[in-house]
Amino acid sequence: MISAQVLALIDNAFLSLVGSAIPASTVVLLAATGAMLGERVGVLNLGQEGLIGVGAVYAVIAVLSWGITSPWLALLIGMAAAALAGLIFAVAVVVFRANQVLVGLALALGGVGLSNQLGTNRNGTPIQNTFQEVSLGGSFEDGSVLEAFLFHDPIVYLAYIAMPVALWFLLFRTRHGMNMRAVGENPAAADAVGVSVMRSRLGYTVLGAALSGAGGAYMVLSFTPTWSPDIARGRGWVALAVVIFAGWRPGWVVAGALLYGSMISLDTTAQARGWELPFFGPSDLSFFLSMLPYVVTLIAILIPAGAAKIGRRVRATAAPGALAIPYWREER
């Protein structure tokens, strides 16, 4: 028999986990969506780690050095900076048809280095102009179910609700979206029916980079309002894994990001609540828990791979056919 007390404890802990997992996942969600957008039109952008850094550092610079007081404007500046970095990448891989993997890695390393350089002298300085939580439905009691889900800042709502719905509609319910997918699956066919492969690839790669930059800006404007070197700390790479886990579908990207975020939150929540695991002392537990998000990410990307192996939903979860392949009109 489970006592009401135990139920209350589980309930309470679950809420605490959800309440912190949602904001913790937002960065990965935005970056993964940005990466997915590029990959849908056949451009693999491995530079997410760098784009998050660039977006974050320019949002920090906007607030601390340019006197921008509106977090919205700072967010836009971070997005614009990341979009510019994305444009350089896109021109290299789409116009000059450079190897996407190599240029992507360069963007990842270069973006991290650039943002660390620009962030010098801004380390640890608190940012006061942050996004404030707004309620999506009246006022709640502290620690209620509704509060865990419906009391976050506006970026969270945009990232979790507006963005996936809009992208799902765009990709799967409009002719433009069908053209986009065609560019990613078979650019020659899309080209033959008059879709501009280059314009589509350039545009969505840059837009995707802006979304990844928004993830970085969100980190410093809401999640943890301060700059620190290597700010993405692997979140960009996790975002790329989430895209694979999600099978390039916007709704599943949300699920993948939340899974990762829950593991991140579990690390601190489990310790703060004094949860105990067999075989681990309290001080070893911290090391195990900080490893968990990456282990779970690894397991999660095996799921679609496994599904493909046993022949189920292969088409739905397969990568775009022309992913990472440069398009030459002359070639067949």
Next chain:
Amino acid sequence: MTQKSSKLILPRTAAVSRREALKMGAVGIGGLAVGGSVLAACGGDDSGSTATTTAAPATTAAAATTAAPGLDKVKAHWVYIGPPDDNGWTEAHDIGRQVAQNALGDQLETAYTPNIGFDASTTQLFQQLVDDGNHLIFANTEYAGLMSVVAEENPDTFFVETNGHTWLDNILPFYLAHEIPAYLLGIAAGHMAANGRIGYIGAFPTATAYNDVNGLLLGARSVNPDAVVETVLVSTFFDPQKAAQAANALLDSGVDFLFGVMDEPTFMQISEEAGIWTGYWNGDFASARNAAPTKFVASFELTELGPFYTEQCRRVLNGTWASVAEGDVILLDNPLSDWGPNVPQHVKDEVAAARAAIDSGELSVYQGPLNDNEGNQRLAAGEALDSKGGYAIDWAVEGVSGI
């Protein structure tokens, strides 16, 4: 004496300027140019008695002011775990470096390397610094074996390690004894945390962390017998994102006072927003106070670093540098800072009284009988543990959880 790693060995009589020689990394430390003509390509300033020859007697223009073989200029390097502008731990050390630089002027050449973590490249860095001709290398965290392997092979270069537990003739460990400020802050927390629950964000389960949580708990229990300390370890000293998550998790679980060893004050900003009292480990920085303008309680001062660094550099200059006996450590005081604006007067008075009692020797932080948080008795009634004993501690007092 040439170094093992050097690729170029100068003949003893080669006429090379000291600067050039150092640039080439060809000579060991401390060769003293005499008369500006002949370079004695052998170090001889150390007190470790490993050098077989000493510098030629200084009799000309470059005459040393002291009798002991010394240097006319010390090259010292600081290796930092974080960035020197973190508004916390590393910045406090860098201010210490600047204090030494200003005090010794032309006699000291300083530089630093920031953001050095714990991996094999760290060892390479220390080797590089030795090869670059540094006489003295400071580490602002415990690099342990990553540093000592280099120290072992280069006995003429001196190392000073923060919170170190490695003893060689050329490694000097020092420690900021902080169980006392933690105890004093704990008294304040015991009064100010309405429900007696104190949150602590730590990095790794080391003596530093145990002295934090134990001091806090024992101080708090001295005024509130039901006080507890709840710990979250984040396996890093500088990661504002992780620190923020830990802060949120602790605040969600209901702590009424939040303290942390993080190198930057993000967690305090979160505590302020939640309306919870908070304190800071790493020095008295305006940004820490600004992060929690109404809820700031106090921080630990790190002002002893400057004089300590100056003294270490001066000893190398004078040729009197020496390490301590194995198991011993240099203790630096880090007193509690000035209070935040909203700390009640009775708390301030009580803490001042406790400080006086500690200074006079009446009161000891670790006073038996004490049990650890697994139920074993660690100190019997009448037993006490001093700061040097606390430096080696590896257990948390009963009432502390999560570590």
